[in-house]
Amino acid sequence: GQQVMQIPQYQHVQEGEDFTTYCNSSTTLSNIQWYKQRPGGHPVFLIQLVKSGEVKKQKRLTFQFGEAKKNSSLHITATQTTDVGTYFCAGRNTNAGKSTFGDGTTLTVKP
Amino acid sequence: EAEVAQSPRYKITEKSQAVAFWCDPISGHATLYWYRQILGQGPELLVQFQDESVVDDSQLPKDRFSAERLKGVDSTLKIQPAELGDSAMYLCASSSTPGLAGGFTDTQYFGPGTRLTVL
Numbered sequence: 001g002q003q004v005m006q007i008p009q010y011q012h013v014q015e016g017e018d019f020t021t022y023c024n025s026s027t028t029l030s031n032i033q034w035y036k037q038r039p040g041g042h043p044v045f046l047i048q049l050v051k052s053g054e055v056k057k058q059k060r061l062t063f064q065f066g067e068a069k070k071n072s073s074l075h076i077t078a079t080q081t082t083d084v085g086t087y088f089c090a091g092r093n094t095n096a097g098k099s100t101f102g103d104g105t106t107l108t109v110k111p
Numbered sequence: 112e113a114e115v116a117q118s119p120r121y122k123i124t125e126k127s128q129a130v131a132f133w134c135d136p137i138s139g140h141a142t143l144y145w146y147r148q149i150l151g152q153g154p155e156l157l158v159q160f161q162d163e164s165v166v167d168d169s170q171l172p173k174d175r176f177s178a179e180r181l182k183g184v185d186s187t188l189k190i191q192p193a194e195l196g197d198s199a200m201y202l203c204a205s206s207s208t209p210g211l212a213g214g215f216t217d218t219q220y221f222g223p224g225t226r227l228t229v230l
Binding site for chain 1: 153
């Protein structure tokens with residue numbers, strides 16, 4: 001079945017440093033979504049990418065979808081303590097409606 | 112802002128007992144999802160409903176788990192009998208468009224979850 005892998009599993013940064021998490025799928029995706037889960041909270045939708053090579057920005061967050069639609073990345077510029085949490089990607093298979101979540105990257109930010 | 116409601120928030124039970132979780136999606140959302148999230152892992156889809164119909168339950172352990180959405184609105188997930196390995200967070204989510212492959216923005220809105228502990 002479809003597998004979605006995320007690296008790194010954990011990332012510790014100093015406030016102000018940049019952060020990147022990578023998501024790789026074993027199959028071609030129709031779209032990919034990114035979610036953020038704060039400690040003790042539930043996943044909250046951030047963005048959806050659909051087109052090959054697509055790049056979207058939300059303030060300090062930049063999301064990319066690979067040309068082959070099998071990988072994606074989330075980059076945060078100048079991290080803040082409010083960025084703390086676990087970032088999940090969720091890939092939807094081209095041939096099925098099911099979303100498969102990666103195991104997330106947990107970001108901690110030291111003030 | 113409309114939210115997905117879940118109850119109970121916490122449940123402690125002994126193994127071999129039956130447990131049930133309830134979810135009320137955002138009004139008008141046709142698609143409802145039940146996920147299981149083990150600590151340190153991503154959510155794993157258990158079952159997906161489109162209105163009252165199941166569209167995917169391939170990962171649902173059907174020997175002990177059941178889910179229903181009789182009127183296409185709220186939903187119940189049941190485990191009978193519960194096992195130690197069922198301890199996890201059970202998340203419900205809803206979206207306003209069907210989970211079709213394609214270019215739809217089918218944002219999934221998650222509820223607060225039910226934390227299940229099986230002793």
